[in-house]
Amino acid sequence: MNRNVDLEQEGIEIKKSCCYFCHQNCGVNAYVKDGKVLAIEGDPDFPTNTGGLCCRGNIALLHLDHPERINYPLKRVGKKGEGKWEQIPWDQAISEIAAKLAAIRDEFGAEAVATAGGTQRTDDWARRRFMNLFGSPNGFHNALLCWIPTFMVETAVCGWSPFEIDLGSSKCLVLWGQNPGASSMPEMHHLTELREKGLKIIVIDPRFTETAAKCDMWLPVRPGSDLALALAWLNVILYEGLYDPDFVENQCVGFGELFAHVEQFTPEWAEPLTWIPAEQIRESARMYAMNRPGNIQWGTACDQQGKPSGALMHARALLRAVTGNLDAPGSDLLTGPSLEYITDEEMEGNEFLKDEQKAKQIGADKFKLCTWPGYSKICETTKKVWGKVPTAEWMCEAHAPSVFRAILTGEPYQVKAMIVNATNPINSYGESKLTLEALRKVDFLVTCDYWMTPTAVLSDYVLPIAGALERPTITSSYGCTDFLLASQRAIQPMYERRNDYNFWKDLGVALGQAEHWPWETVEDAYFAKIEPLGYGTENYDQFVEWYRFHFPEREYQKYLRQGFATPSGKVELYSSILEELGYPPMPEYTGPAENENDNPELAQEYPLVLSTGNGFMPFHHSEHFNIRSVRYINHEPHFQINPETAKEYGIKENDWVWIETKRGRIKQRADVTQAVAPKVIITERGWWFPERDINEPVLGGCLESNTNVLTSTSDEDCDPISGTWANRGLLCKIYKVDGKEGK
Amino acid sequence: MARYAMVMDTRACVGCQSCTVACRTHNNLPVDMMYNPVTTVGPEGVFPDLHMIHIPLICMHCENTPCVDACPTGASQRRDDGIIFVEEKKCVSCKACVMACPYGARVCNHEKGVIQKCDFCMDRVDKGNVPRCVQTCHQKARTFGDLDDPNSEVSKLIKKHNAVRLLGELGTEPYVFYIGLEAQIR
Numbered sequence: 001m002n003r004n005v006d007l008e009q010e011g012i013e014i015k016k017s018c019c020y021f022c023h024q025n026c027g028v029n030a031y032v033k034d035g036k037v038l039a040i041e042g043d044p045d046f047p048t049n050t051g052g053l054c055c056r057g058n059i060a061l062l063h064l065d066h067p068e069r070i071n072y073p074l075k076r077v078g079k080k081g082e083g084k085w086e087q088i089p090w091d092q093a094i095s096e097i098a099a100k101l102a103a104i105r106d107e108f109g110a111e112a113v114a115t116a117g118g119t120q121r122t123d124d125w126a127r128r129r130f131m132n133l134f135g136s137p138n139g140f141h142n143a144l145l146c147w148i149p150t151f152m153v154e155t156a157v158c159g160w161s162p163f164e165i166d167l168g169s170s171k172c173l174v175l176w177g178q179n180p181g182a183s184s185m186p187e188m189h190h191l192t193e194l195r196e197k198g199l200k201i202i203v204i205d206p207r208f209t210e211t212a213a214k215c216d217m218w219l220p221v222r223p224g225s226d227l228a229l230a231l232a233w234l235n236v237i238l239y240e241g242l243y244d245p246d247f248v249e250n251q252c253v254g255f256g257e258l259f260a261h262v263e264q265f266t267p268e269w270a271e272p273l274t275w276i277p278a279e280q281i282r283e284s285a286r287m288y289a290m291n292r293p294g295n296i297q298w299g300t301a302c303d304q305q306g307k308p309s310g311a312l313m314h315a316r317a318l319l320r321a322v323t324g325n326l327d328a329p330g331s332d333l334l335t336g337p338s339l340e341y342i343t344d345e346e347m348e349g350n351e352f353l354k355d356e357q358k359a360k361q362i363g364a365d366k367f368k369l370c371t372w373p374g375y376s377k378i379c380e381t382t383k384k385v386w387g388k389v390p391t392a393e394w395m396c397e398a399h400a401p402s403v404f405r406a407i408l409t410g411e412p413y414q415v416k417a418m419i420v421n422a423t424n425p426i427n428s429y430g431e432s433k434l435t436l437e438a439l440r441k442v443d444f445l446v447t448c449d450y451w452m453t454p455t456a457v458l459s460d461y462v463l464p465i466a467g468a469l470e471r472p473t474i475t476s477s478y479g480c481t482d483f484l485l486a487s488q489r490a491i492q493p494m495y496e497r498r499n500d501y502n503f504w505k506d507l508g509v510a511l512g513q514a515e516h517w518p519w520e521t522v523e524d525a526y527f528a529k530i531e532p533l534g535y536g537t538e539n540y541d542q543f544v545e546w547y548r549f550h551f552p553e554r555e556y557q558k559y560l561r562q563g564f565a566t567p568s569g570k571v572e573l574y575s576s577i578l579e580e581l582g583y584p585p586m587p588e589y590t591g592p593a594e595n596e597n598d599n600p601e602l603a604q605e606y607p608l609v610l611s612t613g614n615g616f617m618p619f620h621h622s623e624h625f626n627i628r629s630v631r632y633i634n635h636e637p638h639f640q641i642n643p644e645t646a647k648e649y650g651i652k653e654n655d656w657v658w659i660e661t662k663r664g665r666i667k668q669r670a671d672v673t674q675a676v677a678p679k680v681i682i683t684e685r686g687w688w689f690p691e692r693d694i695n696e697p698v699l700g701g702c703l704e705s706n707t708n709v710l711t712s713t714s715d716e717d718c719d720p721i722s723g724t725w726a727n728r729g730l731l732c733k734i735y736k737v738d739g740k741e742g743k
Numbered sequence: 744m745a746r747y748a749m750v751m752d753t754r755a756c757v758g759c760q761s762c763t764v765a766c767r768t769h770n771n772l773p774v775d776m777m778y779n780p781v782t783t784v785g786p787e788g789v790f791p792d793l794h795m796i797h798i799p800l801i802c803m804h805c806e807n808t809p810c811v812d813a814c815p816t817g818a819s820q821r822r823d824d825g826i827i828f829v830e831e832k833k834c835v836s837c838k839a840c841v842m843a844c845p846y847g848a849r850v851c852n853h854e855k856g857v858i859q860k861c862d863f864c865m866d867r868v869d870k871g872n873v874p875r876c877v878q879t880c881h882q883k884a885r886t887f888g889d890l891d892d893p894n895s896e897v898s899k900l901i902k903k904h905n906a907v908r909l910l911g912e913l914g915t916e917p918y919v920f921y922i923g924l925e926a927q928i929r
Contacts (some may be wrong), residue, residue, distance in 0.1 A: 044878075182757070208791070
């Protein structure tokens with residue numbers, strides 16, 4: 001939107017588009033004339049953002065035609081990473097890539113082709129469909145760092161994940177490792193309003209965040225120790241009699257076992273582990289349990305702790321259950337899948353993948369819940385009760401770090417090709433040095449992206465992908481909820497950009513899958529999804545223009561009618577699914593991946609506690625570093641350090657400092673602040689420097705300040721249940737960057 | 744005639760700088776210029792007993808206008824509805840107004856050789872829309888409206904929350920009001 005653009009000129013159409021720069025997919029009105037977007041603004045009628053747009057959303061037009069965008073298919077002509085490219089037609093790119101994939105399949109098996117995804121800004125069901133038809137079980141996302149372990153543990157325990165919070169009549173909200181003030185703006189607005197009306201908000205976060213500054217109680221937990229806090233909350237709630245006896249009696253199994261199990265986890269036990277005073281643990285547990293109904297909002301931090309993550313999610317799920325805060329007005333809701341429109345899972349074609357191929361999924365033998373063994377079990381029960389099952393893309397994937405290792409070691413077998421879609425693994429997956437080596441080594445690499453990232457530059461082909469304003473979008477919480485928000489494309493893709501749907505479809509057709517791709521455009525596919533809703537529209541765009549949303553009537557306490565989608569039909573405080581998969585049926589205590597109690601020798605060399613940090617404005621993951629109009633807000637990487645610790649190390653505000661774990665070191669500038677506890681180091685993630693040489697060996701400085709260099713993906717540091725790797729609760733040391741190394 | 748005012752609810756502002764970016768996009772400002780920075784005060788205190796507040800700043804659109812009074816060419820003007828703006832073709836970039844403004848709300852556009860500032864998006868306001876920063880704010884931390892209308896949202900908010908003006912002691916009588924400052928700045 002620009003004051004020099006006349007929006008009252010003739011011929012302007014308003015298209016109901018959306019923003020695509022994070023998961024919120026805020027509604028956008030795009031002013032379009034002659035195939036050009038003249039202006040955008042937040043759609044005041046969109047239910048989530050009601051007209052709001054954050055700083056990222058506001059630079060959409062700069063993103064749309066940024067000079068650094070990739071606009072044509074590129075084929076590598078020089079050495080890998082050398083930066084020599086030839087512009088080729090799409091048809092040629094598709095046929096050459098298809099031929100290469102077919103050759104790999106013939107020689108090494110379909111499982112030698114892996115795909116990597118990023119955030120949900122792509123038609124992931126289409127990728128899954130392609131992979132299923134191709135015959136490879138080795139698709140994956142950063143999904144394990146973001147909700148998926150939570151979804152699967154909660155579904156194992158209570159039959160679906162209570163992803164939706166019902167705040168209207170809620171009395172208490174726990175934001176556990178979540179900071180909507182920087183990462184979920186539409187939600188934050190409602191919190192401010194509801195708090196004024198009496199909603200109590202508890203923030204659990206090692207960092208004093210935008211959100212922590214506006215809550216009723218802030219628990220600055222030691223990074224990675226959330227499990228101890230959750231177990232102590234269970235202890236307080238059960239032993240102080242704050243649970244819901246009626247719900248526990250009638251709707252749960254295993255209460256007796258749980259009661260005995262958590263006796264050991266007193267607040268006094270948790271105090272030295274969490275650094276939260278026992279009395280405050282009690283007070284906070286009481287605040288949650290006694291202000292009913294209440295909600296516990298999911299946050300990524302719990303999915304990112306590695307070893308203790310699965311037990312933490314389990315304990316958190318049990319907190320909701322014992323307080324009866326499940327699927328009742330004002331509490332966490334179990335929507336189940338949509339029974340009214342065709343879900344993502346129904347578009348994925350999982351039936352095309354043979355059992356013998358499923359069995360080859362990398363990581364499924366080690367981390368069983370979010371791979372075929374656990375997913376199949378969960379599908380059995382959800383199918384019985386809901387009639388549908390969770391999305392397989394996300395919930396049932398190869399273990400990403402193990403795939404990168406397979407490329408390097410050939411174990412359990414050689415992975416020869418990788419297609420990377422909407423992600424920059426070097427910056428966003430764990431142990432960046434290892435990931436980078438894998439991408440350097442893999443025989444055949446294709447990247448679909450907006451920008452020439454450090455990953456894209458190592459590719460054999462780089463394909464230009466359409467962005468938010470150039471493609472339609474359906475938002476339905478990863479295909480796992482019952483509502484739907486629909487947006488249309490403002491314009492057809494500029495230059496030779498294409499939707500990722502078209503990429504997967506065209507590649508599939510080139511590999512003989514034509515009969516399974518009946519939808520010419522992505523709009524056709526979306527229309528097939530929503531047609532059963534019975535709105536009577538003739539096409540997808542008409543649905544968006546006339547209706548745009550579908551919110552089914554809400555039914556609370558569905559368990560009274562249909563039970564819970566677990567083997568026993570009850571909430572399983574003692575989880576039979578986890579037990580059958582070989583995991584503890586109740587959450588056992590496990591320390592953070594690295595900590596001074598379990599690793600005293602390591603703690604001598606690396607005495608500080610590291611958290612690799614959550615989302616921060618104005619960036620989203622490793623994106624937007626190219627765009628000056630937002631980069632100016634946060635030009636250089638910063639980590640947070642308490643003044644007491646900074647003094648001890650002779651570090652002053654803005655100094656460049658090395659932060660080192662046993663896996664490597666990065667440098668960021670010091671933000672000396674009371675926002676974190678002494679001994680805690682919180683880094684910013686995502687950092688790379690598009691302004692530098694993107695080609696080998698510089699690669700945009702992708703390891704220099706990239707916090708994922710510090711994280712751990714070794715099997716023993718991963719959560720045994722889900723496989724999520726360790727970003728929080730690691731040990732590090734710091735020292736000043738000397739003059740020669742500084743910038 | 745309306746008298747336009749803006750109310751900033753610092754209890755809601757999270758310092759995301761959406762307003763800053765939206766404003767710059769709307770007004771086509773160079774990267775090093777902004778009309779409405781958001782300042783963060785804090786976290787203050789000693790861990791873990793902390794508080795923090797974000798204060799959006801902007802041209803205050805004062806009733807008594809040191810900037811207009813200081814302008815030797817008549818470029819800085821005040822409309823009857825209280826909006827203060829710079830008529831760029833009359834501006835000689837002498838910076839007298841920059842010196843005069845106690846709020847630091849005026850910036851020099853070196854590319855164009857003129858002084859610029861927030862004018863409440865008068866292009867939008869004249870068409871019945873709210874300023875761009877108000878529209879883009881997810882938190883609804885900004886409210887814009889007519890102070891002469893006792894039923895307008897701004898009038899009601901100011902009354903209900905006893906909203907304050909920044910540097911009120913200077914007697915400039917700004918038309919930008921703040922909620923939540925006293926409670927949060929200890």
